[in-house]
Amino acid sequence: MALTGVQIFKLLPKTNCKKCGFPTCLAFAMKLAQAGVDISACPDVSEEAKATLGAASAPPIRSFILGTGDKAVKMGAETVMFRHEKKFVNPCAIAINIKDDLSEDALSKTAVEVAASEIDRVGQKLRVDAISIEYASGSSAKYEAAVKLVAAKAPNAALILNCKDAGAAEAAVKAVAARKPLIYCATDGNAEAMANIAKANGCPLVACADGLDALSALTEKIKGLGIEDIVLDSGAKTAKEIVEHNTQIRRAALKKSFKPLGYPVINFVMRDDSIHEASIASVAIAKYSSIVVLSSISKWKDLVLFSLRQNLYTDPQVPMQVEQKIYEIGEPKADAPFMITTNFSLTYFIVSGEIENSKVPSRLAVMDCEGLSVLTAWAAGKFTASKIAQFIIESGIADKLSTKELILPGQVAILSGALEDKLEGWKITVGPREANAIPTFLKGRAS
Amino acid sequence: MSFVVPKESFNGKVLAVDFGKDDKALAIGGETCLPFLSFEGEVPNKPVIAYEIQDCAPDDWPDTVKNVYKEVSGDPVTWAKYCQNELKAKAIALRLASTHPDRGDRSAEDAAKTVKDVLSAVQVPLIILGSNHIEKDASVLVAAAQAASANNCIIGKAQEGNYKTIVAAALAHNHKLIAMSELDINLAKQLNILITQMGFDKAKLITDPMCAALGYGLEYTYSVMERIRLAGLAQNDPTMQPPIVGDVGMYVWKIKETVASETDVPDWGTLEDRGIAWETVTATSMVLAGTNLLIMRHPKAVENVEKTISELV
Numbered sequence: 001m002a003l004t005g006v007q008i009f010k011l012l013p014k015t016n017c018k019k020c021g022f023p024t025c026l027a028f029a030m031k032l033a034q035a036g037v038d039i040s041a042c043p044d045v046s047e048e049a050k051a052t053l054g055a056a057s058a059p060p061i062r063s064f065i066l067g068t069g070d071k072a073v074k075m076g077a078e079t080v081m082f083r084h085e086k087k088f089v090n091p092c093a094i095a096i097n098i099k100d101d102l103s104e105d106a107l108s109k110t111a112v113e114v115a116a117s118e119i120d121r122v123g124q125k126l127r128v129d130a131i132s133i134e135y136a137s138g139s140s141a142k143y144e145a146a147v148k149l150v151a152a153k154a155p156n157a158a159l160i161l162n163c164k165d166a167g168a169a170e171a172a173v174k175a176v177a178a179r180k181p182l183i184y185c186a187t188d189g190n191a192e193a194m195a196n197i198a199k200a201n202g203c204p205l206v207a208c209a210d211g212l213d214a215l216s217a218l219t220e221k222i223k224g225l226g227i228e229d230i231v232l233d234s235g236a237k238t239a240k241e242i243v244e245h246n247t248q249i250r251r252a253a254l255k256k257s258f259k260p261l262g263y264p265v266i267n268f269v270m271r272d273d274s275i276h277e278a279s280i281a282s283v284a285i286a287k288y289s290s291i292v293v294l295s296s297i298s299k300w301k302d303l304v305l306f307s308l309r310q311n312l313y314t315d316p317q318v319p320m321q322v323e324q325k326i327y328e329i330g331e332p333k334a335d336a337p338f339m340i341t342t343n344f345s346l347t348y349f350i351v352s353g354e355i356e357n358s359k360v361p362s363r364l365a366v367m368d369c370e371g372l373s374v375l376t377a378w379a380a381g382k383f384t385a386s387k388i389a390q391f392i393i394e395s396g397i398a399d400k401l402s403t404k405e406l407i408l409p410g411q412v413a414i415l416s417g418a419l420e421d422k423l424e425g426w427k428i429t430v431g432p433r434e435a436n437a438i439p440t441f442l443k444g445r446a447s
Numbered sequence: 448m449s450f451v452v453p454k455e456s457f458n459g460k461v462l463a464v465d466f467g468k469d470d471k472a473l474a475i476g477g478e479t480c481l482p483f484l485s486f487e488g489e490v491p492n493k494p495v496i497a498y499e500i501q502d503c504a505p506d507d508w509p510d511t512v513k514n515v516y517k518e519v520s521g522d523p524v525t526w527a528k529y530c531q532n533e534l535k536a537k538a539i540a541l542r543l544a545s546t547h548p549d550r551g552d553r554s555a556e557d558a559a560k561t562v563k564d565v566l567s568a569v570q571v572p573l574i575i576l577g578s579n580h581i582e583k584d585a586s587v588l589v590a591a592a593q594a595a596s597a598n599n600c601i602i603g604k605a606q607e608g609n610y611k612t613i614v615a616a617a618l619a620h621n622h623k624l625i626a627m628s629e630l631d632i633n634l635a636k637q638l639n640i641l642i643t644q645m646g647f648d649k650a651k652l653i654t655d656p657m658c659a660a661l662g663y664g665l666e667y668t669y670s671v672m673e674r675i676r677l678a679g680l681a682q683n684d685p686t687m688q689p690p691i692v693g694d695v696g697m698y699v700w701k702i703k704e705t706v707a708s709e710t711d712v713p714d715w716g717t718l719e720d721r722g723i724a725w726e727t728v729t730a731t732s733m734v735l736a737g738t739n740l741l742i743m744r745h746p747k748a749v750e751n752v753e754k755t756i757s758e759l760v
Contacts, residue, residue: 082677084670119714121662216450239758243483243735251453260448275724275747279755282728286669286735299716303704304724307662308732314666346664353663353702357507440549 003053005033011049012042019043060253061262064204064229066093066130066291067158068180073129075231075290076264081250087315092285094305095130095160095293097270100146101137107146110297111153117302122320122345126306128157132184132293133172135163140171147172151179160184160293166193177201182291184266185233186222188214195225204229206266211235212248216260223260230263231291239283242267246288264290274301282308319371320345326397327352330361334402337362337442339431340388341409342369342377350435358439360446365406367391374409385418392423407431454487455480459683461676461739462650463492464690466538466601466623467572473538475653475739476690481676482737483759493760494734496741496749497538497574498530499696502553502561503545509706511722512696512745523561524568531569534749540574540742541565542697546587547578555590562594574601574625574742576694585609592616601625601740603692604655607638614645625692627655630667632674632687639686652689653740660698661729668693672736693733696744699726727751734759 009029020041022028031037032053039045039053063077073093080086098110111131118127133150135143143163151159159181163169173181185206186194198205205227209215215234222230234245246265252258267284269292271277277294278301284292285308294301314320321343329352330336341351343366355362367388369377377383398404404426408416410433419428432441456479463477473495480488502523505513513520519529523541530536543558545551562575575591577584584604589612592602603625605613610626617624626642628634635656643649656675659668678687699705704715705722715721726748730741734756743749 082670082673083666084674212452213450216448220448239755240483240485240760243759244486247484248452248486251455252450256451256453258448258450258453260450273751275720275727276751276754278724279727279731279751280758282731283735283755283759286732298720299714300721300724301716303715303721304661304728307704308665308728311661311666312669312732316666316670346667349663349702356703356706357701 003033005030008032008053011045011053013044013046015044017044059262060257061250061264062229063090065180066182066204067156068178069156071127071129071156071158073158078250078288079254081247081254083312084316087317088313090290091309091313092289093129093158093291094281094302094309095132095158095291096128096297097132097134097160097162097268097293097295098150099134099136100143102146104149107149108153111150111157113297114157115154117297119303119306121303121306121310122322124310126302126310128297128302130158130160130182130291132160132162135161135165135168140165140168143168144172144175147181148175151176158182160291164190166190166197169194170197173197173201173203177203180204182206182231184208186218188218191218191221192225195222195227199226204231206231206233207263208233209235212245212252212261216258219260219263232261232263232265233268234265236267239280242269242280242284242289243287246284250288266291266293268293270295274298277301278304281305285309286312321368321371322348322366324366324368324391326395327364327366328361329355329364330359332361332363334400336360337407337445338365338397338401338405339363339407339409340365340367340392342367342372342374342383344369344371344373344377347373351438354435354438355442358442360439360442362442363397363400365392365395365397375411378412378415383412383415385415385422388415388419389422392426403427405429409433452486456487457680457683459680459685459688461679461690462652462688464623464651464653466574466599468599469570471570471572472599473572479680481680482735485760490760492739494739494741494756495538496730496743496753496756497540497572498534498536498746498749499540499542499742499744500526500530501542501544502558503551508700508744509722511705511719512700515746524564527565527569531571534746536571538572538574538740539565539569540576542576542578543587543591544578546583547580548583550578552583555586558587559590559594562591566595566598572600573598574603574740576603576625576742579604581606581608585612588613589616592620592622595622596620599623601653603627603653605638605642607634607641610638610642611645614642614647617651618645618647623651623653625653625655626689627657630657630659630664630671632656632671632678635671635675636678636684636686639689643686649685649689653692654687654689655692655694658694658698658729658733660695660702660704661725661732662704663698663702665729665732669732669736672733672738676737690739691737692740692742693730693738694742695726695730695733696742699729700744723747723751731755 185208253262269280369382477491604627
């Protein structure tokens with residue numbers, strides 16, 4: 001069981017030497033209790049204390065890195081069942097499976113698509129993280145060549161070597177060992193051979209069994225063979241199996257401290273229809289998967305799955321923010337309406353969406369209010385007349401406008417008088433209270 | 448160490464609500480566990496998807512979904528029949544959009560006539576929705592409830608600002624009722640309490656905690672729904688036990704991702720697939736969070752979500 005901060009503190013040297021990066025041993029102990037730091041950061045801790053703490057402070061779900069380089073994906077280390085309790089920690093990797101018997105052109109094309117899949121969404125760079133190369137050709141030489149080709153064409157993607165044949169897997173793993181591929185998979189039948197390959201090359205290994213009983217026995221076996229970085233495949237195929245198995249795995253790990261299932265999960269969600277596959281993938285993303293493997297990717301599919309992953313892995317305590325600036329919607333001329341709102345991402349999305357719906361080209365000033373919505377920001381003193389005036393003046397927007405008129409959210413109509421005083425020469429207009437009234441408001445002005 | 452299935456059992460239960468009549472009647476809710484975890488509880492009814500139609504041409508819908516209905520959307524009766532007979536809709540949600548002061552401001556009497564016409568043309572259960580204009584809905588939904596008397600419809604949405612007259616009408620004409628609040632579990636609870644204090648049976652309520660589209664606050668809806676479920680099941684809070692509705696289509700089919708052409712945003716891929724996938728994935732995540740009744744627009748999205756639901760139960 002996890003120890004409390006005070007229990008951990010009693011095991012530390014209590015020298016407050018700061019070598020761990022924390023001001024006091026107590027602060028370090030508190031962070032250890034939250035599994036936010038590793039005990040090895042303390043250079044003076046006794047071996048005995050380390051052993052006690054190591055067993056108790058190991059996170060209930062093991063964490064490790066999939067892939068190498070700055071695009072590698074951290075996985076595991078989850079701490080809760082529901083995202084409102086605490087932030088989900090490590091967003092799942094999205095992967096595509098391709099077969100080694102495809103032509104070189106087809107393999108290259110997919111690898112290049114993965115390499116070019118990165119997009120920017122609300123300030124985060126999102127991408128397809130991994131490629132699973134499936135051994136379907138029956139030729140280990142062909143498999144190794146396909147793996148090398150894909151690795152070269154997608155230099156930043158994590159690799160999953162989907163090959164149950166130990167001989168073929170060994171050669172392919174060696175060829176790309178520097179990329180730390182995830183080996184898929186060890187089964188009851190090949191566990192020793194696969195564990196040896198993983199150990200010799202320092203690679204993580206998927207344990208694959210039918211059901212959670214067999215899977216627990218298998219991970220114990222693999223761990224006994226010296227493999228620490230394990231990924232779980234319970235054989236879940238249907239949406240129901242994904243939800244039930246993944247829920248039971250996370251519960252067992254978090255609530256029962258059941259170590260044999262304290263690892264990240266991989267789910268294969270291949271379906272014939274691409275949109276249906278996106279639907280099943282969203283089941284896996286929402287329900288605790290750490291690697292979701294698809295049979296196809298495309299720009300729209302990437303976008304929809306990236307968005308879901310981003311939504312569910314946001315910190316429920318910290319609002320999403322957009323960049324402070326003056327956004328142009330449509331192609332606004334000098335006499336286009338000029339509105340202002342705050343930088344809470346939801347506020348921005350809804351307001352800009354309604355302006356777009358109005359089809360009236362406009363400018364929207366988005367002011368940094370630490371991600372608060374209009375009324376909350378006003379109440380917190382972050383969306384005040386003087387701060388708005390300062391932002392408008394410093395933006396230099398006045399030069400672009402034929403009439404200096406600012407449209408204020410109706411919720412803060414109370415600011416209009418003070419703003420007129422502070423923004424000399426500006427006309428302040430009070431806009432609608434709710435965003436859904438913006439189209440009518442803007443169209444009414446235009447006509 | 449051998450594996451023991453970590454089961455959780457709850458004292459609470461989601462209330463089962465039926466709507467419609469005769470052999471087309473449907474039931475939602477009734478589960479005693481979190482969504483789809485039937486290894487530890489009962490899941491007697493699977494989520495239902497209703498097709499949304501409107502009482503006026505859907506000028507505000509983007510082409511991807513508007514074109515599907517272009518032959519039938521000029522008339523709500525034709526549109527409803529198309530959904531029932533061609534698309535095999537299990538339920539229909541009629542939105543009285545044209546009663547909104549900005550969308551034609553049609554009268555409550557006009558709305559009542561539309562409701563009667565649609566009811567006499569289709570047999571599947573009907574959900575009757577106002578235009579989401581607080582003042583106007585108060586009169587429109589009263590007239591609609593009367594027009595639909597004895598049809599066991601779902602009427603909505605009652606909100607804090609207008610619930611009294613709508614609750615009274617649903618009570619008088621024996622309908623089920625959607626209570627909507629804005630993305631806050633405490634507001635949802637408070638509204639359910641106010642409504643039951645008027646003598647309305649909580650077993651006839653459906654909670655709408657307010658939907659949001661993927662990428663546009665979905666995470667808030669998702670977590671409010673999960674928290675409502677946990678409150679109803681784990682804490683056995685009777686005010687949090689009505690089934691949940693997700694009004695997905697109207698939030699999805701107006702955001703940029705379902706509207707902007709591939710020419711405008713080449714990085715986002717084909718518009719049609721993108722729009723359908725957006726509604727599909729938004730709805731899929733809603734059912735995982737606890738939604739029992741979905742209101743959707745695109746037939747392909749409905750088909751995909753039904754496929755996923757049939758895999759989930």
